[in-house]
Amino acid sequence: MGRAWHVCVLGAGLVAGAVAGAACAADAAEARSITIEMHGQSFVPNRIEVVAGTHITWINEDDMPHSVTAADNRFDSGPVPAGKSFEWTAEGKGTFDYHCIFHPSMTAVLSVADGKRSTQPDAGPPQHAAVNQP
Amino acid sequence: MKSNPLFLPAALLVALAVSPAFAAAPAVSDAQIAQIVVTANSIDIANGQIALKQSRTASVDEFANLMIKDHTAVNASATALVTKLGVKPEACDTIKSLQSAADTEQAKLRAMNGSAFDRAYLENEVAYHKQVLGAISDVLIPNAQNAELKKMLVDVKPAFQAHLEHAQHALAALGTH
Numbered sequence A: 001m002g003r004a005w006h007v008c009v010l011g012a013g014l015v016a017g018a019v020a021g022a023a024c025a026a027d028a029a030e031a032r033s034i035t036i037e038m039h040g041q042s043f044v045p046n047r048i049e050v051v052a053g054t055h056i057t058w059i060n061e062d063d064m065p066h067s068v069t070a071a072d073n074r075f076d077s078g079p080v081p082a083g084k085s086f087e088w089t090a091e092g093k094g095t096f097d098y099h100c101i102f103h104p105s106m107t108a109v110l111s112v113a114d115g116k117r118s119t120q121p122d123a124g125p126p127q128h129a130a131v132n133q134p
Numbered sequence B: 001m002k003s004n005p006l007f008l009p010a011a012l013l014v015a016l017a018v019s020p021a022f023a024a025a026p027a028v029s030d031a032q033i034a035q036i037v038v039t040a041n042s043i044d045i046a047n048g049q050i051a052l053k054q055s056r057t058a059s060v061d062e063f064a065n066l067m068i069k070d071h072t073a074v075n076a077s078a079t080a081l082v083t084k085l086g087v088k089p090e091a092c093d094t095i096k097s098l099q100s101a102a103d104t105e106q107a108k109l110r111a112m113n114g115s116a117f118d119r120a121y122l123e124n125e126v127a128y129h130k131q132v133l134g135a136i137s138d139v140l141i142p143n144a145q146n147a148e149l150k151k152m153l154v155d156v157k158p159a160f161q162a163h164l165e166h167a168q169h170a171l172a173a174l175g176t177h
Helices: A022-030 A115-119 B010-018 B030-054 B058-085 B093-110 B114-143 B147-174
Strands: A033-038 A047-051 A055-060 A085-089 A094-100 A103-113
Touching: A033 A047, A103 B058, A103 B147, B030 B058, B030 B093, B030 B114, B030 B147, B058 B114, B058 B147, B093 B114, B114 B147
Parallel strands: A033 A055, A047 A103
Antiparallel strands: A055 A085, A094 A103
16 A cells, blocks of 8 residues: 555445555545545645545654644544544534644645435445545 | 854844834734734745755755745735735834844855754744744734634644744754764
């Protein structure tokens, strides 16, 4: 798995760990468990869409503390030391800006979509994640 | 912190702590606070750009890049906020003193290189972030009238504190080489 970023898909009977790049990004909206890295003073990926109920783990791979703080305070990790992680289960629907309070340039966007979409085949084509890789 | 006689933080003390606007916490308008924030960030961006030119030490370059990124982001947020609020940043004597002191220190930095530069740059970053943190806590936040401007100042404090600690660690690491 590339160091740049990875997303682990565990939901709906699908386990796809060692994927990276566009294919992995495309699956992110269907994921039930994903990992976002804090690496190089960036969130990687820094823009992602998940379905409601997805369990998100942010791992701090830098050698300095970071935080995962939503602009509207719906989640706030407090200081996450180097090597540690923060977990949050996506609730509510919408697009949420978040950032590291210690590094103002470290910003990202999390979009939470209706959780029913991934379990209802007739709901139309999946809305794939938009991921901007650094 | 090892003292460097060529590069004391006195100039910044003069600009931020001793200048009329910061000495006794007089009233500073929101427009002036906005300009002080932008100026303070711009100065540290310029310091970082000098470091990228003068230093060949990876840890110093990393710190300088982070300062440039983070302070640019703060300036972008501050600019967006004052635009939204319709506040026009306004110059004042504090800003002139701050910029004048920075010009002097940056001229000293540009004349240095090697390990002397690294130490001088990081010592200045430690002193500068201490002074700006003091100014934010003691002057800018108490005087900010607009709630959103005040919140922005409160929110940015952890970043300045983190930068201070990062600079202190980087400076301490220099001592082992």
